[in-house]
Amino acid sequence: MTWSATDRYALEPAPGGLAFVQELLNTTSAGRPRHADWLDDPTTAQTWLSEALARWSTASGRPAPAVDLTDRDCEALRGLRRALRELLSDQSDGAEAVSEEVQAALPPLSVSMQVDEHGTVIAEPSGHGWRRVASLALIECLQAQQTGQRRRLKICRNERCQCAFYDRSRNNSGVWHDVRVCGNAANLRAYRARQREQAASGQ
Numbered sequence: 001m002t003w004s005a006t007d008r009y010a011l012e013p014a015p016g017g018l019a020f021v022q023e024l025l026n027t028t029s030a031g032r033p034r035h036a037d038w039l040d041d042p043t044t045a046q047t048w049l050s051e052a053l054a055r056w057s058t059a060s061g062r063p064a065p066a067v068d069l070t071d072r073d074c075e076a077l078r079g080l081r082r083a084l085r086e087l088l089s090d091q092s093d094g095a096e097a098v099s100e101e102v103q104a105a106l107p108p109l110s111v112s113m114q115v116d117e118h119g120t121v122i123a124e125p126s127g128h129g130w131r132r133v134a135s136l137a138l139i140e141c142l143q144a145q146q147t148g149q150r151r152r153l154k155i156c157r158n159e160r161c162q163c164a165f166y167d168r169s170r171n172n173s174g175v176w177h178d179v180r181v182c183g184n185a186a187n188l189r190a191y192r193a194r195q196r197e198q199a200a201s202g203q
């Protein structure tokens with residue numbers, strides 16, 4: 001079983017359950033040729049979500065939450081995806097305030113705190129529809145925040161790409177999902193822009 005949204009962009013999944021957040025981000029339409037947005041209609045979204053939750057269950061060793069999506073849920077999930085993308089694009093480590101749009105897409109969500117049969121404290125997602133998905137995504141973000149892994153889940157800086165990738169570089173300095181694909185293209189554009197400027201100024 002694969003993380004199908006992340007896999008279609010040929011990306012390595014983030015460790016453990018954090019890969020669910022990456023997977024949600026990669027339902028977006030990106031790449032070249034452009035892949036479809038999997039949150040555009042409830043049928044596609046439901047197929048994707050059921051698979052992703054089953055995959056999350058394998059990664060986390062916890063039961064997959066059951067979620068049924070409506071049209072409205074899809075719209076809210078797209079808002080959640082936008083908000084998460086903005087949160088993960090911000091590399092200022094909390095120095096900058098998040099936008100009102102992000103706050104609106106992420107209202108307070110419930111979690112259910114439990115102790116499992118081994119005595120381990122676990123946070124289970126709570127609520128219905130998109131709220132349960134958002135609850136799960138934020139639980140994974142919280143856990144990743146505590147291990148320092150959240151800072152490694154990033155959005156490719158190439159605006160035409162916007163894939164969500166997990167940066168495994170030693171000093172967490174990556175900005176492109178793939179330097180050869182997106183980094184070189186950006187360097188080439190910058191180089192051509194400089195050439196045009198020089199030509200225009202008659203140098």
Ligand SMILES: [Zn+2]
Nearest residue numbers: 156161177182
């Ligand atoms: Zn990219």
